[in-house]
Amino acid sequence: MPKDSGIGASSKRREDVRFLTGAGNYTDDINIRGQAYVYFLRSDIAHGRIKSIDTSAAEAMPGVVRVFTGKDFEGVSGMPCGWEVTDKHGAPMQEPPHPILAQGKVRHVGDPIAAVVADSLEQARDAAEAIDVDIEELPAVLDMKAAAEEGAPLVHDDLKNNICYDWQLGEADDDKVNEVFANAAHVTTLELVNNRLVANPMEPRVAVAEYSRGTDEYTLYTTSQNPHVIRLLMCAFVLGLPEHKVRVVAPDVGGGFGTKIFHYAEEAFCTFAAKACNRPVKWTASRSEAFMSDAQGRDHVSKIELALDADNNFVGLRTHTYANLGAYLSTFSSSVPTWLHGTLMAGNYKTPVIQVNVRAMFTNTVPVDAYRGAGRPEATYQLERVIDKAARELGVDPVALRRQNFITQFPYDTPVALTYDTGDYNGTMDKLEQAADFAGFPARRAESEARGKLRGLGVNCYIEACGIAPSNIVGMLGARAGLYDAATVRVNATGSISVMVGAHSHGQGHETAFPQVVADMIGIDESMVEIVHGDTSKIPFGMGTYGSRSLAVCGSAMVKATEKVIEKAKKIAAHLLEASEADIELKDGQFTVAGTDKSVAWGDVTLTAYVPHNFPLEVEPGLEETAFYDPANFTFPAGAYACEVEVDPETGQVTIERFTAADDFGNIINPMIVDGQVHGGIGQGIGQALLENCVYDENGQLLSASFMDYAMPRADDVPFYTVDHSSQTPCTHNPLGVKGCGEAGAIGSPPAVVNAVIDALQSGGKAVDHIDMPVSPSRVWAAMNS
Amino acid sequence: MTQVSMTVNGKTVSGDVEGRTLLSSFLRDHLSLTGTHVGCDTAQCGACVVHVNGEAVKSCNMLALEADGAEVGTIEGQANPDGSLNVIQQAFQDHHGLQCGFCTPGMVMSAAALLKENPRPTEAEIRKYLEGNLCRCTGYHNIVKAIMAASGQDVSHIAAE
Numbered sequence: 001m002p003k004d005s006g007i008g009a010s011s012k013r014r015e016d017v018r019f020l021t022g023a024g025n026y027t028d029d030i031n032i033r034g035q036a037y038v039y040f041l042r043s044d045i046a047h048g049r050i051k052s053i054d055t056s057a058a059e060a061m062p063g064v065v066r067v068f069t070g071k072d073f074e075g076v077s078g079m080p081c082g083w084e085v086t087d088k089h090g091a092p093m094q095e096p097p098h099p100i101l102a103q104g105k106v107r108h109v110g111d112p113i114a115a116v117v118a119d120s121l122e123q124a125r126d127a128a129e130a131i132d133v134d135i136e137e138l139p140a141v142l143d144m145k146a147a148a149e150e151g152a153p154l155v156h157d158d159l160k161n162n163i164c165y166d167w168q169l170g171e172a173d174d175d176k177v178n179e180v181f182a183n184a185a186h187v188t189t190l191e192l193v194n195n196r197l198v199a200n201p202m203e204p205r206v207a208v209a210e211y212s213r214g215t216d217e218y219t220l221y222t223t224s225q226n227p228h229v230i231r232l233l234m235c236a237f238v239l240g241l242p243e244h245k246v247r248v249v250a251p252d253v254g255g256g257f258g259t260k261i262f263h264y265a266e267e268a269f270c271t272f273a274a275k276a277c278n279r280p281v282k283w284t285a286s287r288s289e290a291f292m293s294d295a296q297g298r299d300h301v302s303k304i305e306l307a308l309d310a311d312n313n314f315v316g317l318r319t320h321t322y323a324n325l326g327a328y329l330s331t332f333s334s335s336v337p338t339w340l341h342g343t344l345m346a347g348n349y350k351t352p353v354i355q356v357n358v359r360a361m362f363t364n365t366v367p368v369d370a371y372r373g374a375g376r377p378e379a380t381y382q383l384e385r386v387i388d389k390a391a392r393e394l395g396v397d398p399v400a401l402r403r404q405n406f407i408t409q410f411p412y413d414t415p416v417a418l419t420y421d422t423g424d425y426n427g428t429m430d431k432l433e434q435a436a437d438f439a440g441f442p443a444r445r446a447e448s449e450a451r452g453k454l455r456g457l458g459v460n461c462y463i464e465a466c467g468i469a470p471s472n473i474v475g476m477l478g479a480r481a482g483l484y485d486a487a488t489v490r491v492n493a494t495g496s497i498s499v500m501v502g503a504h505s506h507g508q509g510h511e512t513a514f515p516q517v518v519a520d521m522i523g524i525d526e527s528m529v530e531i532v533h534g535d536t537s538k539i540p541f542g543m544g545t546y547g548s549r550s551l552a553v554c555g556s557a558m559v560k561a562t563e564k565v566i567e568k569a570k571k572i573a574a575h576l577l578e579a580s581e582a583d584i585e586l587k588d589g590q591f592t593v594a595g596t597d598k599s600v601a602w603g604d605v606t607l608t609a610y611v612p613h614n615f616p617l618e619v620e621p622g623l624e625e626t627a628f629y630d631p632a633n634f635t636f637p638a639g640a641y642a643c644e645v646e647v648d649p650e651t652g653q654v655t656i657e658r659f660t661a662a663d664d665f666g667n668i669i670n671p672m673i674v675d676g677q678v679h680g681g682i683g684q685g686i687g688q689a690l691l692e693n694c695v696y697d698e699n700g701q702l703l704s705a706s707f708m709d710y711a712m713p714r715a716d717d718v719p720f721y722t723v724d725h726s727s728q729t730p731c732t733h734n735p736l737g738v739k740g741c742g743e744a745g746a747i748g749s750p751p752a753v754v755n756a757v758i759d760a761l762q763s764g765g766k767a768v769d770h771i772d773m774p775v776s777p778s779r780v781w782a783a784m785n786s
Numbered sequence: 787m788t789q790v791s792m793t794v795n796g797k798t799v800s801g802d803v804e805g806r807t808l809l810s811s812f813l814r815d816h817l818s819l820t821g822t823h824v825g826c827d828t829a830q831c832g833a834c835v836v837h838v839n840g841e842a843v844k845s846c847n848m849l850a851l852e853a854d855g856a857e858v859g860t861i862e863g864q865a866n867p868d869g870s871l872n873v874i875q876q877a878f879q880d881h882h883g884l885q886c887g888f889c890t891p892g893m894v895m896s897a898a899a900l901l902k903e904n905p906r907p908t909e910a911e912i913r914k915y916l917e918g919n920l921c922r923c924t925g926y927h928n929i930v931k932a933i934m935a936a937s938g939q940d941v942s943h944i945a946a947e
Contacts, residue, residue, distance in 0.1 A: 012879055019887025020875040020894065022821015022861035029820035122806070202825045202833055202888040202922050254823070254888025255922050287826035507886030507923045676882045676928060683925025707830035707920065715926040716913035720944055745925070 006520035007736075010672035013512040015505070024252045027206035027223050032280035035208070036065050038270060039124035040283070041114040041131050042292060043106035046142075046364040046700020047155070048135035050104060050113070057130040058116060063123030065277050067131065068115045068269070070103035076272070079265055080237040081329035084478040085338050085360075088168040095164075096156035096362070098328040100238070100265045100272070106135060107155055107327035108366050109702050110292025115269055117277050121284075140364040140700035144301060144322040147361050155327055155362040164325055164334065164360040169342035170416045171355045180316035180353045184307035188390035193772045194378045196299035196324065196694040197687075198710055199371045201506075203254020204290045209270035210280035217245045220271050224250040225260045225504050226544020229481070231536050233263040233331070239272055246271075250534040253506035257684070258370040259294045260506070261546045262331035266293070291705040296694055297371025299324035300337065304382040306390050314351040314405045319382060323360045326367035333369040334360065339477050340375030340465070340547075346414035347383045348425045348461045348638060349405040354415045364700045370546065372684055372746040376464045384460035384751035389769055392762065398755070399438075399459055403429060418465055420636045421732040425461065428664050428727040429640045432459070435724040436642035436660035444644065444657075445763065454647040455657070456760025459640065462748040466740035467552030467635035467731070484630035485554035486541045489518065489561040491569075491623035493610035495603035497522075497529045499561075502542010503554035504534050507680075508742060509673040510550060514558060516669055517736065521562050523588040524602055540626050548740030551669065552635050552731065559735045560627035568623060569605050575616040576600050576608060635731045635739040639663035643752035647760040652781030654690055654757055660722040661748065666730040666739040674741045678723045681745015687713035688746075689753035693774050711774070790854045794819065795863025803850045809843075810834045812850035813860060821861040821891050825920070832919030835892040835899075836860050842899035844918070861891035864898070874898055874936045881941070883932035885923035892919050897933045906937050 003009040018024050055067040079098040086092055097103075102113050114131050118124035139153045146152060147162040155162055171177050181187055208221040218241065224230050227248040235243040253260060266283050273281045285293065300323050307316035323337030342356035391398035406425040413419050433439075441457050448455035468474070471482035488500040499518060505511055515529035532538050542554065566586055573591035574581040583594045589602040608615060609623040644658040661678050668674050691711035695703045704710040730737025750773060757775050761768045761784060768783045791800035794817060801816040813819045813836070822845055825833035829847040836845045837859035866872050871879060874897050884890040893916070900907060900915045907915065912930050921929060935941045 013882065013884075015887070016879040016884055017871065019884055019890050020861075020871060020878055021865050022819065022891055024821070024887050026820070026823070026888065028824075029814075031815075122804075200922055202831060202886065202920060203823070204825065252887065254825075255886040257922065287828065287831070509885070672882050676885060676924060679925035679927040680885060680923045681925070683927075684922070686925075706828045707826050708828050712920050712922070713925075714913075714920065715916035715930060716910075718926055720909070720930070721925065721927055 005526055006516055007669050009516060010670055011512050011516055011526060013509050015509065015511045026203055026252045026254055027208060027221050028284050030208050030221050030251065032208060032210050035280035035282050036117045036119060036277060037121040037124050038273065038281050038283040039116050039121060039128050040112040040266070041116070041128040043102065043109060043111040043113055045106055045135055045137050046109050046140040047138045048106050049138060050102060050106065051134040051136055053114060054132040055114060057132065058127040061123065061127035061130055063119035064127045065117040065119065065279065067127070068101060068273065069113070070099055070101040073100045076100065077238050079263060080233055081334055082331045082480050083335040084480065085165050085167060085334045086478060087165040093165040093334055094159045095329060096159055100268050108364050109700060110366055111327065112265060117273055117281055142363055142365065142696055142698065142700055144324055144361040144363065147363055148359060155364060162362045164362060167338050167358045169356040171353050177316060177318055177353060177355045181305065181307045181318070184315055185310040186308045186394060188306045188386055188393055189303065190386045190389050190770060191303045192382065192385060192770060194298045194300040194302070194381055195688060195692070195773045197297040197371055197692050198291055198694050199257040199259035199294060199297055200712060201255030201257055201260065204285040204287055205260065205264065205266065205294060206284045207267045207270040208280065208282045209274040211274040213278065217247065218271055218274065219247045219249065220267060221249045221251065222267050223253050223260055225253065225256040225506060225546055227504065227534055227536050228502060228542045229544055230263050230267060234268050234271060238268045247537045250504055253504065256506045257372045258297065258374055258546060261544070262295050262369055287707065288705055291710065292366060292702060295330040295367045295369035296326065297368060298378060299368050300378045302382050304386045306386045308390060312394060312396060312401060312404060314349050316353040317345060317351045318355045319345060320357045323358055324363055324365065324368050325360050326363060326365045328367050330367040330369035333367060335479070336370050336375040341379045343416050343418050343465060344376050344379035344463065345383060346416050347380065348407060348463050350407045352415065356416060365696055372681065373743045374547070376743065377747045377750060380462045380747050381751050385754060388755045388758070392769065399429065402461055419633060421633055422729040423636060423638050423664060424727060424729050425638060428638065428662050431724050431727045432640040432642055432660060432662035435662055435722050436658065448646050454649055454760040454764040456645050456647065456756040456758065456763060458643045458752045458754065458756025458759055460748065460751040460755055461638070461640045462744070463636055463638040464743060464747050465634035466548035466637055466743070467631050467734065468547035468549050469634060470632060471630050481543065482630065483543055484628050485543050485557050486626065486628045487554060487558035487561045488540050488624065488626040489558065489565050491565055491606050491609070493607050495524070495528060495606040498532055499529060499558055500532045500539040501554050501558060502539055502544065503550035504545045506545070508545065508550060508677065509670065513551070513670045513673055514555065517555060517558065518562050522566065522602060523586065548637065548742040551736065551738050552734055552740050553629060553631055555736055555738065556734045557627045557629035560629055561625045564625035564627060565623060568619065568625070571616055571619050572605050572608055573600050576605065576614065632733040635734070637663065637665050637739040637741060637744050639744060639748055641748040641752040643756040645753065645756040645760055647757060647780060649764060649784065652777035652784060654775055654780060656686060656719050656753065659719060661745065662724045662727060663741065663744050664727040664729055665725055665741045666728055667737040668725060669738065674725060675723045677741045678745045679721055681743060682721050682749045683713055683718055684746045685749025686718055686753060689750040689773050689775060691717060691774050788851060790850050792853050792856050792858050794858045795860060805851065807850045808846055809848040809850050809853050810845040813845060819860050819862050823888055823891055825888060830920065832892040832896060833889050835895040835919065837895060837899065842896050861894060864894060877932040877936035881928050881932040881935055883924065883928045889919060889921045893921065893929055897936065900933070901937055906939065909934065
């Protein structure tokens with residue numbers, strides 16, 4: 001019987017009412033009296049040396065307040081990278097400067113060269129056209145392998161080459177790995193591309209900054225997933241401002257998907273310019289700007305080799321990946337191809353020997369950083385594609401081959417640095433087989449074939465490391481931040497509760513799901529609990545929302561703080577009931593003396609906390625507690641996905657007929673919201689597999705720079721999905737037993753789609769064993785007819 | 787600057803605009819009706835859909851002056867007179883048809899226009915009609931389901947909320 005409130009209930013989202021009535025408050029909805037507007041003049045050349053910038057004509061244009069160039073930021077630190085990766089020889093990664101406005105060179109199309117602040121956006125834009133920039137064009141560095149060669153043009157003149165780092169994880173002894181492969185009964189090799197994507201949250205980025213001369217205080221409103229992180233980075237590493245004088249607010253944010261984690265130059269610029277111009281300044285990205293300036297995702301070129309013994313057991317895995325970082329190191333870019341990718345190469349399988357090699361490259365393209373899944377989709381895609389190929393080469397059932405190699409004992413130490421605490425991969429696969437109706441597939445295939453279509457079934461598994469992350473571990477791995485989170489539970493005198501959380505909700509429904517937990521713990525109505533997020537002036541601290549961490553990390557802090565509140569409230573209740581604190585029980589909002597009918601209501605205790613006439617002298621008045629929570633381990637959501645496609649052999653058109661996800665997220669707070677998160681992830685995964693591709697031409701021009709050219713999934717590109725999360729092995733190390741669900745769909749779905757397409761083509765007698773994503777009609781047709 | 791007048795959500799409004807002022811910026815910047823969102827610059831995303839004389843229109847693709855004298859409806863005018871959510875809005879909440887909420891105003895306005903011309907659309911008809919409305923959060927599942935529910939169709943057979 002589904003619950004109707006509290007933990008496990010599909011409570012309707014309270015935030016929906018404002019979004020459905022136009023009453024949301026997104027950053028672009030914020031206007032400050034007297035504000036000026038910023039327009040960034042961006043490079044239309046991928047790589048070039050700036051010979052001169054003449055802003056005099058622009059400065060004389062109507063309405064222009066001031067024109068800034070890189071010169072105005074000499075002596076100001078550039079944008080920092082939050083993760084120092086150590087290469088396989090023990091040396092730190094090469095870390096070039098990333099100026100707020102270009103200095104000396106432009107390094108990608110969209111690199112900001114100058115910024116015009118004017119009374120209106122139109123005036124700023126008109127004036128930017130009057131800026132005279134002389135740039136000597138240089139050869140663009142684009143192909144990653146060519147960029148690694150001796151003598152290749154350098155993206156950063158001060159670096160020794162274009163390689164940020166050569167990194168390795170797992171078995172370091174090449175001879176041992178070679179021996180495993182030499183002795184294998186079968187080796188399957190696959191070279192593949194994980195296509196570059198643009199995150200494209202529907203709300204473009206915006207920054208509005210103001211400065212008060214009277215108090216020397218700054219306020220930055222920005223489209224961020226983590227306002228405290230932005231404040232910390234901007235104050236401590238970029239502008240050198242006192243943190244207590246800077247307030248960062250991320251109000252309603254229209255989707256993030258990773259690309260709104262990072263600290264961007266535009267945020268620092270607006271904050272700087274608000275003081276320099278002594279006016280509030282506002283910048284709103286156009287979608288075209290978003291394509292050229294939001295950190296992009298994926299872009300790996302990999303070779304993966306899987307070794308199997310004569311009984312089809314996985315005995316070795318080796319990967320070589322080129323990872324594109326773009327022109328500059330975005331905030332967490334260096335961690336994505338390494339610690340968020342290499343560590344996941346074991347997948348759900350007990351492969352004893354694994355070696356992961358990653359070479360990260362600078363190129364003249366937009367920086368690349370975390371996008372939904374961040375490294376884990378790249379790992380899953382390689383692994384699940386090579387397993388599928390191996391099954392086809394060996395003539396065995398792809399599901400059976402997976403089952404045979406599943407990890408079944410927990411905890412399990414992988415050869416790539418993780419300890420999986422719990423899981424039930426066979427149980428989850430059982431759920432998938434049922435939910436996806438594998439038994440009915442032959443009949444569906446026959447029906448498709450009768451209509452002249454090829455039908456394929458693709459299956460894959462995934463595992464992800466979420467709930468990032470234990471600070472001591474990530475610190476050892478190079479993170480320059482701790483990844484705990486914090487919550488304050490403030491109980492008001494009348495018993496209602498404000499919970500200030502460091503997580504940020506930009507679609508995940510925290511305002512609904514988090515109160516379900518607190519209300520359930522106390523036994524009061526959910527409507528009595530409100531979540532406050534997104535404002536550094538209201539919340540003690542927080543590391544924000546990404547890596548499917550909000551509930552697992554911040555939710556745990558919230559539980560801890562609520563426990564502290566209850567503990568104190570019990571002291572007050574014991575005093576009021578003239579009983580021992582140890583005998584007080586809290587249930588359904590009533591404090592009761594165990595074994596008696598003596599009780600006092602939640603609201604009476606909270607009122608007493610603030611009107612402490614009859615109060616235990618050793619207890620402080622008030623009822624407010626803060627807790628920080630640093631996770632003991634990552635969480636490990638895992639699942640099995642199935643996709644059925646139809647391929648039109650005449651045109652190569654692929655249609656998704658059925659898509660089924662079976663996920664193990666551990667315990668679930670709000671099933672409706674969890675399903676929605678999975679749906680969204682699948683939508684993006686199907687987008688990557690079939691439609692989306694970020695393409696640069698040979699000169700570094702971004703060809704897919706609008707929704708006209710970058711194929712976002714639309715409503716008629718996808719089917720209804722079937723989502724099953726009844727396989728539940730609770731996380732063993734956080735209080736709610738939750739694992740996180742935000743990224744699973746995007747991680748698990750691309751290989752299912754491609755596996756299904758290959759299955760369809762092979763069922764039609766086509767000797768096709770791989771097609772790179774996006775599996776567009778032209779690529780499918782070419783593969784079928786080559 | 788030219789004066790423009792129109793009726794927005796039943797109220798007569800006017801303002802001085804440049805020739806290049808878009809209807810979307812007139813609504814957002816002049817009238818502070820910020821429920822209408824702008825998510826792209828190529829008339830693709832549909833976050834800015836409003837009703838002009840009863841038709842769904844991308845307000846980023848129409849000049850304010852072109853709407854002179856028109857009846858304009860925006861998301862702010864969609865709720866029932868008592869302030870409660872209308873049938874479509876309520877279905878979006880009931881079926882979790884929105885996450886970040888940015889595309890939502892356009893989705894609701896498009897759905898209203900669809901149901902006006904086709905009161906009981908099939909799943910395929912809904913998906914086809916929404917081609918001009920991008921959503922990055924929901925994978926469209928619950929949006930399509932919500933619109934089917936708003937049209938009075940039984941959606942209990944559609945897997946998962």
